[in-house]
Ligand SMILES: NC(=O)c1ccc[n+]([C@@H]2O[C@H](COP(=O)([O-])OP(=O)(O)OC[C@H]3O[C@@H](n4cnc5c(N)ncnc54)[C@H](O)[C@@H]3O)[C@@H](O)[C@H]2O)c1
């Protein structure tokens with residue numbers, strides 16, 4: 001089926017993969033048929049079940065403890081890379097892969113060790129495994145909080161050193177205390193449930209969390225200031241981002257209750273560690289329990305790690321047998337799916353569009369790309385493409401149409417015919433921006449059938465000259481429009497002319513004086529040269545005036561054939577366009 005060819009472009013096949021047609025449109029996939037196995041580089045230890053899944057589909061190269069240089073050398077030979085938090089996947093990794101790396105799989109949640117901007121610029125999909133270690137992290141947070149409150153680690157070390165110090169290690173109780181959870185996502189919510197079970201009063205701060213979800217767990221959402229000033233315990237569960245970087249610092253410690261206790265199983269960087277040492281020394285913070293550090297592993301002489309009121313673990317939040325099995329399976333499935341060309345449900349740097357939406361849009365995805373390919377080939381005169389307007393006309397409410405995939409395909413169609421850049425769903429918006437192409441979209445509601453999501457798509461390139469001036473509409477833009485008929489994309493409009501030609505093979509557009517014999521004249525030139533005509537359609541302004549003829553051809557005509565067409569007396573202009 002035709003749609004598959006186009007969709008499979010969205011993720012570039014690895015050298016060992018070749019595009020194949022989709023078996024069924026019901027499941028959108030950017031199907032790739034493996035003719036030789038892709039290679040997956042696993043840079044950190046992964047659970048056995050995940051490795052087995054990977055091996056069914058790919059060559060698996062497990063190379064642990066690589067130096068950055070070794071990693072850069074290996075990615076040049078790899079189609080996918082799987083890491084945990086211990087590997088920095090920075091820009092040089094993507095540059096070293098020289099375009100071969102198609103997928104980075106993060107076997108866990110936090111993607112702060114992956115340079116997402118660089119991945120996107122290189123058209124590399126990043127997927128993570130966001131759910132399988134949630135409970136493990138939450139349990140570790142609770143374990144650290146309880147251990148800290150009862151001095152378990154310190155008392156254990158003392159006893160093993162021969163000291164029986166029952167008076168020194170009197171702890172504090174959890175019951176009745178206020179716990180402030182900062183970051184009320186998956187882990188934060190699970191910590192909240194467990195803390196409530198321990199009899200704590202739980203409040204949370206999360207600017208993006210739903211109040212209804214918090215209420216359902218019996219947690220009050222409060223401001224950051226209210227959370228930190230009310231808390232006896234603070235537990236951190238936000239990602240490390242520019243806005244959470246050093247969120248706990250001298251200023252915020254000063255606003256906390258004296259004697260507050262802090263647990264961090266999120267990311268070390270959300271705390272200013274030097275400020276925490278000062279807060280511990282001054283007694284503002286009575287104790288801290290830390291699983292994560294700004295630099296991992298932290299320096300052996302780190303004041304924070306060695307502080308007597310600090311309990312530490314070496315980033316063990318996700319390290320349970322169960323969580324690691326789950327994470328390994330979750331990431332292996334995501335990476336294999338991405339290598340097969342399927343859209344991932346856990347893509348971090350690409351739109352997540354529900355499969356049923358994609359399935360319905362499949363023929364329109366092909367139409368969008370082909371219209372853009374045609375439009376860009378009509379541009380002439382060195383100004384390039386700067387401003388493109390896309391109109392989607394639909395019988396449904398404009399809000400019902402998710403155009404992200406269509407926009408990506410239009411970007412692909414605009415850019416690929418005129419450059420060596422490979423455009424996919426991951427890098428489409430970035431590539432358009434980088435090349436200074438502004439794409440504006442308009443959704444218009446027209447009378448149409450509720451069954452089809454789009455009645456027609458129109459692509460207009462503004463401020464550009466055309467090598468086929470008839471393609472310029474009265475409002476001055478190069479204009480092509482098309483619709484899907486019986487599942488096949490058709491070109492239905494060129495400039496101000498209505499045509500109807502199936503978008504298969506390639507197209508010759510001719511403008512001629514509307515007079516008898518023109519179809520025969522062009523047809524016989526093509527026939528003489530053994531070029532098969534698949535469709536012909538004539539759109540005219542008025543009888544015996546000018547007409548535009550759109551001719552679909554299966555083979556590419558030679559230069560001589562095109563010259564002969566140009567020499568037919570009534571032909572005023574013509575252009576050959578590859579789809
Ligand atoms: N120690 C470990 O081994 C371990 C294991 C799992 C997760 N983690 C880390 O725990 C953190 C949470 O993981 P998750 O799976 O719950 O992620 P999540 O995305 O489900 O939740 C994160 C929450 O933080 C919120 N948030 C974002 N910015 C915020 C801000 N400025 N203030 C308050 N909240 C903010 C988000 O809205 C979101 O609800 C991540 O940093 C993750 O890397 C660590």
Ligand SMILES: O=C(O)[C@H](O)COP(=O)(O)O
Nearest residue numbers: 084085107108109110318
């Ligand atoms: O973000 C995560 O998933 C955790 O920090 C776990 O990291 P790890 O996979 O390196 O244990």
